[in-house]
Amino acid sequence: MMLRLSTKGQYGVRAMYEIAKGYPETPVTIKEISEKQEVSVAYLEQILNKLRKANLIKSIKGPGGGYLLNKSPDQVSIAAILNELEGPVAITSCLNPEEGCVRVDSCVTHLLWKALGEKVEAFLSTITLKTLISGDLYKIKEIS
Amino acid sequence: MMLRLSTKGQYGVRAMYEIAKGYPETPVTIKEISEKQEVSVAYLEQILNKLRKANLIKSIKGPGGGYLLNKSPDQVSIAAILNELEGPVAITSCLNPEEGCVRVDSCVTHLLWKALGEKVEAFLSTITLKTLISGDLYKIKEIS
């Protein structure tokens, strides 16, 4: 199966969707997310922890607490969420800023993977949590 | 690193590029591919075997033998190559024809991953071995 997204990324987006529904005032607990999206509490903790450290969400402790979006849903792109959970889009490790590649100049495919990555990134940047909430996903063919 | 392509897919495309350069008459040996693309002979054997069974290339045994493209380079898309080596584009396992998902109807993200997969597939279908050989990759932004 080509170009798979890990469950961490998938669950992360679904969790952010639940949190976004509480915006701007109602904290959403991990337990609620866990029940609605059918993902274990322990696994969600890891995921939300990363997103909190990236300032995409904030947490409120104690009874009545939970998670809240830091920005409005239309300002949180899917690309931003996945970027935190899975690192940057990089089809090959040659494109990974941390790794690089010595063959890059003579490589016939380098530009191809780079272009593909950029297209994916551009697409995921146009989709936000608001797109998901408003059910406008069926329109994305027009967005291109 | 998000949406990584396995080395099998990467090496496969690079091997096909070498074979395409011999089109339509000159067989290219595994050894040549191995040297030019810096991939072990044993690993290439596995990869080329798959591509041969998929009828993308044919093999000629014995001295003077090697591999030949079955179709002209402009008729072999990158999508076709990767499809054989890595299976269909499927961002999530829910989109994998062999697996499926029970939550698909109530899932807020299903359409998103589906649309992304289709965009990727469409893009990779427009790029062929001829694109690589002719060095037209810098044009792909215009291709869209």
Next chain:
DNA sequence: TAAAACCCTACCAAATTTGTCAAGTATTAG
């Protein structure tokens, strides 16, 4: 002060990736 809720680190099993190895079979040049 007890319950609610988040925080953090360590650990683990299974799957996938990324190959290697060894022993074939088929073809042809000479």
Next chain:
DNA sequence: CTAATACTTGACAAATTTGGTAGGGTTTTA
């Protein structure tokens, strides 16, 4: 005929990634 060339096949294994679980914290508020 035969030796060299070149592809064919299947088994196997190390390394990495994935997809979590476990279990103990800490903070807040009713």
